[in-house]
Amino acid sequence: MRATIASLVSNALLLIQQAAAAPTDTDTWNETTVDISGDSSADSFSVASIYDWTYRRWNGANYACKCYPGDPCWPSTLQWNLLNATVGGNLQISIPPAASCYNTFQGLLGNISTYNAAQCADVHANYASEQWQIDLPTAGLWTYFTNDTCRPTTNPTDSCTGGYFPTIYIKATTIAHIQAGILFAKNNNLRLIIRNTGHDFLGRSVGWGALVINTHSFKDISLTSSYRGACNYTGSAITVGAGVQAFEALSKLHSLNPPKIMVTGECATVGVAGGLVQGGGHGPLTNFYGFLADTALEFQVITADGVLRTANAKTNPDLFWALRGGGPSAFGVVVQATYKTFDDYSSSGTTFALGPANVNNNDTLWWDAIAKFHSYSNHFVDNGLYIYYELYPGLSFRVQPVVGVNKTAAQLEAVLQPLFNDWTAMGLTFDKTTTTYSTFYELYNALFESEVAGDSALTGGWAFSKTDVAKNNAGIIDAFKNVLNNGALLVGHMWNGGHGLPQSQWADSAINLRFRNVSDKLITILPLSGNAPLAEKEAAQRVLTDVVDGGLRAAGPNGAAYINEADPFQPNWQTAFWGTNYPKLLQLRQKWDPTGVFYSVSTPGTEKWEQIEYGTRLCKKL
Template identity: 70%
Template sequence: MRINTPSLFASTVLLAHHVAAGTASPNNPPSRNWVQRKWNGSNYACKCYAGDACWPRAPEWQALNATVGGGLRVVTPPAVSCYNTFQGPLGNISAYDAAACQAVTTGFPSEQFQVDLPAAGLWTYFTNDTCRPTTNPTDTCTLGYYPVLVITAKTTDHIQAGIKFANKNNLRLIVRNTGHDFLGRSVGWGALVINTHNFQDITVTNSWQGAGGYTGSAVTVGAGVQAFKALKTLHELSPPRVMVTGECATVGVAGGLPQGGGHGPLTNLYGFLADTALEFKVITADGVLRTANAVTNPDLFWALRGGGPASFAVIVSASYKTFVDLPSTGVILNITPAQNTNATLFWQGVTAFHGYSNHFVGKGLYVYYELVPGLVLHVQPILGIGKNATELQAILKPLFDDLNAMGLAYDTSSKSYSTFYELYNDMFETETAGQSALTGGWALAKTDVANNNAGIVSAFQNALNHGAILVGHMWNAGEGLPSREWNNSAVNPRFRSVSDKLITVLPLAGNAPLADKAAAQQTLTGVIDGGLRAAAPNGAAYVNEADPFQPNWQTAFWGTNYPALLRLRKRWDPTGVFYAVSTPGTEDWEQIEWGTRLCKKL
């Protein structure tokens, strides 16, 4: 089902008449239309937004629309059809459609439903949680912090036109391929979006002929290709092959995932997705289509491999190594109130379980688990790639012996598959969209687990006591990757010595009062994640799944690689065409006026 969005031409009058007074900074070149603002006693130079004098006029938008093949649209929230009127920044639109409202209400929790929309964010906190599905069409529906306009790009020319237009007019630009993002980087108040989801080509080869000396099998995927499609294509080869992807099947594999690193079930064997990259086709901030590999633009190639999403270029396509798919076994472990209501005993069990994280990754396992308030530990799966049930159970025996010795009841099951792909489709649980929460996280170093596992578990308890949910991923990005290759990508070197990467989730409505949001952010940063950082000081933060407002984010996300990334950002995007919160070079940028206007502090 397609949610109708108003065409550009239906909104031409709105665009032409919604221009208010603003002031461009006289200290910048004429092509850079900066808007001067004062906020909390400080002066700022801001991007240009609807209502500013620098906002492009209707003929300019019409020309852009023609250049991008009629693919420019006004953005409306996904559930706009459930409301009588959409009160947008470009004017009001009659919106109610009962059938469409029912469809969006049904589809709203589906990740794929949200992915297929042109400018939605899968999690709603950073949209201001506006205009959710409702049974009361007289409720208020506004744009909130969704973008204003979106280009549905179908060719590289369309992407280039969007970048050049945003650069010329100093618009906030967002690049979206799936909207699969916890930190609000796929949405943004007043922005222009370039949607790359239509780039769906997949090409496989048995013998890579590109730069870098690698001659094995490879796959090249377009910017919009998701993990489930790439894995299905590789599975249909003879023999079946596999690539590193995220744990979630709906994640795109050629956008923010490799630019953040890209961890998943195969990371313990082959490193990050970024570590397996062979080449990118990208469009840089100047609108030029370039190749980046080990020989051509090698500095850009390094930065694109884990140096920060939406920081250096728009990825059009990416080429990666592939690997033979192997027989695999998965184990499920549950400790819930159905088995145990003794809190002391439950946390003893969690301590035992987590104390084996170094052991698990050292034996090549990947472990995905959730800790939920109410004495719930859900582990699904404990994954052994290339291992049969007997081999996996032998690795897990010390844990089960400990649980049995302490008298802690649990449920467990095991299943073997002829390939990892079949296990992936059967044992990894489907995630849902449409939820609102603040997200943080921290990766735990092996040394900290070995020396302070009890303190780490106390930090887990602290997090749950403050309303958080913990999602753990046990892997080590250096376990199966030769150390000589560790520095070939820009990911934080500390990830080569971790054994558990945690996501902390603090549920909160995106339209909560500002005071409540500020208090929740302080709790997440200082108390929940602060407890984890204190218990595991040798760890790191993963930029795609962590608190962007944590202290010293440059070091937390990139460690010793940050100075080089900062220099490269200034080289490849000197005027700040691209932006994602807390990425290299964004120290001087701030979203002022209650998280709306993107500005540079003067």
């Protein structure tokens, strides 16, 4: 039998101290030396497994690592069978979505015959579908961080390996299943991933050799017209399970008479109780009600000790604060969340675009038009508008939509008219369409487009403050040019997280206070195959971090980065993501998860954690 959790923690800490004092020469510190790369130029490392840590040496440094298949500390078949019985037979081997197009899937646990013609046809037909991928147990919607080693193919004899996909998953259907998975990962020092939709740009839903707990089956929704809880709020509210997606919650609210709405992301397929709110959760209603985190009333959350806890303004208030924007997969597994809801209103939306023909293929004129558009950022958000836009190489600029909640078409166009007047004076011709809908819900469904799954890219981003736009719009546009000139794309979201939220409530959540003065939050996208050569990946990451996003940071020194849509490898990520809130978040992470059961890249307390050996093993640097 394994030791108790307390003794495991004590032993692990003791071993880390011993390892830190051990000789750093590979031959004396370790038992065996192995070259994992197959070429003589690679670093060598060795393994000495003691208790539940595996010690590695990589790039001249010593690490204590989680346990993986083949390590002496990897659980035995008996232990896995016992876990499977505990979770009702819902423990399964993780297989990449496209494995059915290959004769054999070569995973960490051995080879599996996988070819199935009908299933392969389904893969080819649906691989780009978000919901199809979401309903799979361990898929990541963007594939870069899976290593793209098993994409759809028409040649079944091709090689399909696991890449960075997880190894095993629990399709949890009860709270007890989640608790069992957390404790099993903790007791056996396994890398643990919490996955609902896989709706993530940063690879947090996948990870080499990991155990996944899938929470997507938790679909309960309940509504109340008069909330009674641990705060002064007594209005309407919605309570959702961990697996509920935005379109499901909004549909339920719309069925009421009169209809209600809630803050969600702009993408209808995102889950609303997990990573979205733990990262903050911005969307088309942020100008009015703040982030999704600002509307949270209570969470039911399982912490790293396996205990189900209530977190609200009176019970575990520090945990409640941290879960509201303090970082996804950092403090616990949210199994249920309760949010404020609001009256729905008739709303108007506008779409417009500028392409090469609109500017007679004049590059200078096109950029002047973009500069003029962006100079109105503060004006737009101060007047309650939300704007989603895309900027691509080839003089392609598209706005869909501009959202005017509780505005008529005339009121919305009145806010936009100064821009249109300036464009007309510049000699531009352009088409615009404005439509009024009876509710925001109908506008949301009509104008926000579904996103595509299966793409591979590095993602970064930065948010510009109102101060930066007012003082340095020309510099911001130069940074935009730099992004496109280096092969990346731009997606912009104009909103202000403090516009409609009383200033007295700004600090009630862990969200970076700088977002209360933002007027434009950008995502940068650098297309790159996940199975590109390592040198190419490293070069692309440097371009994204230092050049593409580096230019944006320099142009917007008063801005911030949004943890769910940014480069996790940027310098000073602690300040960029959380500003002055970071020291408190670090203390809370040490309180609620002192041994690192949960992990998500560049979240509080992960400074010493790295994925070594070419992005595989999750280890703590000694």
